[in-house]
Amino acid sequence: MKMAPSLIAIAMAAMGATAVHAADDIYFGAGAGAAHFNGLKKVEGVNVGEENAAAANAFVGYNFTENFGTELGYQYTGRGNTNGNRYESQGGTLSGIGRLPLNSDISLFAEGGAYWGHTDGRGTSDTKVSPLAGVGATYKVNDALDLQARYRYMWDVADLHADNVRYKSNQSVATLEAVYHPFRTSYVAPAPAPVVEEAPAPAPQVVEKNFALNSDVLFAFGKDSLKPEGVAALNSLYQQIVEFQPKDGNAVVVGYTDRIGSDAYNQKLSESRARTVANFLVSKGMAAGKVAVEGRGEANPVTGTKCDGVKAKAQLISCLAPDRRVEVRVSGVQEVKE
Numbered sequence: 001m002k003m004a005p006s007l008i009a010i011a012m013a014a015m016g017a018t019a020v021h022a023a024d025d026i027y028f029g030a031g032a033g034a035a036h037f038n039g040l041k042k043v044e045g046v047n048v049g050e051e052n053a054a055a056a057n058a059f060v061g062y063n064f065t066e067n068f069g070t071e072l073g074y075q076y077t078g079r080g081n082t083n084g085n086r087y088e089s090q091g092g093t094l095s096g097i098g099r100l101p102l103n104s105d106i107s108l109f110a111e112g113g114a115y116w117g118h119t120d121g122r123g124t125s126d127t128k129v130s131p132l133a134g135v136g137a138t139y140k141v142n143d144a145l146d147l148q149a150r151y152r153y154m155w156d157v158a159d160l161h162a163d164n165v166r167y168k169s170n171q172s173v174a175t176l177e178a179v180y181h182p183f184r185t186s187y188v189a190p191a192p193a194p195v196v197e198e199a200p201a202p203a204p205q206v207v208e209k210n211f212a213l214n215s216d217v218l219f220a221f222g223k224d225s226l227k228p229e230g231v232a233a234l235n236s237l238y239q240q241i242v243e244f245q246p247k248d249g250n251a252v253v254v255g256y257t258d259r260i261g262s263d264a265y266n267q268k269l270s271e272s273r274a275r276t277v278a279n280f281l282v283s284k285g286m287a288a289g290k291v292a293v294e295g296r297g298e299a300n301p302v303t304g305t306k307c308d309g310v311k312a313k314a315q316l317i318s319c320l321a322p323d324r325r326v327e328v329r330v331s332g333v334q335e336v337k338e
Contacts, residue, residue, distance in 0.1 A: 025062055025063040025064070025069070025183075025184075026060070026061070026062050026181075026182070026183065027060070027061050027062075027063075027146075027179050027180060027181045027182075027184075028059070028060050028061075028179070028180045028182070029058070029059050029060075029061070029146075029148075029177050029178060029179035029180065030056070030057065030058040030059070030177065030178060031056065031057050031058075031148075031150065031175035031176055031177030031178065032054070032055065032056045032057075032175060032176065033054075033055050033056075033173065033174045033175030033176055034052060034053070034054060034055055034078075034173070034174055035052070035053045035054070035055035035077040035078035035171060035172065035173045035174075036051055036052055036053075036171065036172045036173075037051045037052075037053070037077075037078075037080050037087065037089075037169055037171055038051070038169070038170040038171065038172065039051075039167075039169075039170070040080055040082060040087060040167070040169070041082075043082065043122075043165060043167045044165045045083075045163055045165055046082045046083055047083055048082075048083055048084065049080065049081060049082045049083065049087075050080045050081045050087075051080055052078075052080070053077070053078025053079050053080050054078050054079075055075075055076055055077055055078045055173045055174075055175060056076045056175070057073055057074060057075045057076065057093075057173075057175055057177070058073060058074050059071050059072065059073025059074070059093070060072055060073070061097065061179075063097075063099075066099065066101065066225070067098065067099050067100070067101075068096070068097065068098055068099070069096075069097040069099065070094075070095065070096050070097060071093070071094070071095050071097055071111070071113075072092070072093070072094050073092065073093045073094075074090070074091075074092055074093070075090065075091060075092070075093050075115060075117070075152075075173065076090045077089045077090060077091075077117070077154075077157075077171050077173055078173075080121075082121060082122055085121070085122070085123070086120065086121065087119075087120070087121030087122065088119070088120050088121065089117050089118070089119040089120075089121075089157055089158065089169070089171065090117065090118060091115055091116045091117030091118055091127075092115075092116045092117075093113060093114070093115050093116075093132060094113050094114055094116075095111040095112060095113025095114070095132060095134070096111060096112055096113060097109055097110075097111050098110050098111070099138075103265065103268065103269075104140070104224065104268060104269075104272050105139060105140045105268075106137065106138070106139055106140070107137070107138045108135075108136070108137050108138075109135070109136050109137070109138060110133075110134065110135050110136075111132070111133065111134040111135075111136075111152075112131075112132065112133050112134075113131075113132050114129050114130065114131060114132055115129070115130045115131075115132045115154045115157065116128075116129045116130075117129075117130060117154070117157050117158070119157060119158035119160065119169065121158070121160060122160050122162040122163075122167065123162050124160050124161065124162050125158075125160075126158040126159055126160055128156070128157075128158065128159065130154050130155055130156050130157045131154065131155050131156075132152060132153070132154045133152070133153055134150055134151055134152035134153070135150075135151055136148055136149055136150035136151065137149055138179070143181065143184050143185050144180060144181055144182070144184065145178065145179070145180060145181070146178075146179040146181065147176070147177070147178060147179070148176075148177050148179060149174075149175070149176055149177070150174070150175050150177060151172070151173070151174045152172065152173045152174075152175075153170070153171070153172045153173075154170065154171045154172075154173075155170050156168050156169070156170065157169045157170065157171050192250045192289065192290055192291075192292055195250065195332065206331070206332075207331065207332065208329060208330065208331040209244050209329075209330050209331075210327060210328070210329050210330075211237055211240060211241070211327070211328040211329075211330070212325055212326070212327045212328075213233055213234075213237065213277075213325060213326050213327075213328075214321065214322070214324065214325055215255075215256075215257075215273060215324035215325055215326055216321050216324060217229060217230055217233050218230035218233060218234070218273070218276075218277070218326060219273060219276075221317065222261075222269070224269060224272035224273050224275075224276050225276065226276060226280070231280075234277065234280050234281070235284075237328065238280075238281060238284045238286075241281070241286075241328070241330055244330060247332055249290065249330055249331065249332030250290050250291075250292070250330070250331055250332060251278075251281065251286060251290060251291045251292070251328055251329065251330045251331075252291075252292045252293075252294060252328070252329045253274045253275075253277050253278045253281070253291065253292070253293050253294070253326065253327075253328050254274060254294045254295075254296060254326070254327045254328075254329070255269075255270035255271060255272075255273040255274030255275075255277075255293075255294070255295045255296065255326050256270055256296055256297070256298070256299065256300065256301075256323060256324065256325050256326070256327070257269050257270045257273075257297055257298050257323070257324055258298060258301070258317075258320035258321075258323040258324050259298045259301065259320065259323070260313075260316065260317065260320065263297060263298070266297040266298045267295055267296075267297040268295070269295075269297075270295035270296055270297050271293065271294075271295030272295070273295075273326055274293045274294060274295050274326060275293050277326050277328065278291045278292075278293045281328075298323070301320075301323045302322040302323050302325070303319065303320055303322055303323055306319065307319035307320050
C-alpha cells in the first residue's frame, strides 16, 4: 500500500525543519497488541463475525520540547472476518504528541492526528483519512530504551457499501511498544580519584571551598531543569570557582531536597538536580573527570524542627525552602608563597 504524497510532505515539514539542530530528540519504535472493529458483528446480513484482531505498529518521532513532539508511523489494525470472509485494515498515521513528565523516568502522553487507512472487507474496499486520538504512558528504562503502553481510537476508518448495507467502521487499538533513542544521553561523572601530590618544601597546601545555592533559585518546585534565573546564578558561581580554582582541583556536587514526598522520589530528585548542575559546570569548561555527583535526598535538613508545626502545604513549602539546596565543594592544592 502506497502512502499519500500529501501525508509524507506534511511529515517531512513537521519533522525535518529542525532535525538538523536537535538530532538527539529523534526516536524509533514498534509495538504489538490488539484491535477491535466496533459493531462489525452487528452489520445487517452478518451471521458470524470476529471483531477482535492482533495489531502492530512502527513509528518514528521527534520531540520539539520536553512536552511536545510529533510522530509518523504505520498502523496495522488487524484482520477480522464477516461470515468467514477477511476484514482487514492498515495504513499510515501522523499525530502530535503532548507529554506530561511525572518524574525523571515516567511520563504520560496524549496524541491527536490522522489515520490514512485502507480497508478490505465485505467484498469491497475503501481508503480514506480519519481522525485519530490516543493516550499512553512511558517508562524510561535507560538512555537508549523506553517501554510504553498506548491506546488509540479512530473514527470512520472505512465507509463500505455492500449488499445495500452501509458500514462505517470505528476502530480501537491497544499496543505495548519499545522505543529506541539512538542519541539520548545523560551525564553522570565518575568519582574522581583522590589526589596525592608530593612537592618540595615549602609543601603545597590542600585547600577546600564550599558554595551553596538555594534550589528554588535554580529549579521550579519538584523539577530538575534550570530556570533562567538559575542559569544566571550558575554563571556567577562558575566565575567564583574560576577565581578560587586551585591546581588539580576536584568538585563534588551534592543535591538535597526537603522532606515533602517519598524517600525514593526525593533521592532521585536530589541526584537529578545535582547532575544538572554538574553538567552545567562541565559545559562551562570544568573537566568531566574532575566532577562527581551525589544525591542525599532529604538528609541533613537546615530547618531542623522549625517547620514541624506548619500544616498548610504552601506555607510548609516556603518554610522548608532552605532545605532544598545544591552544594558544590571544590578542593585541590595551592602553592604556599614564602
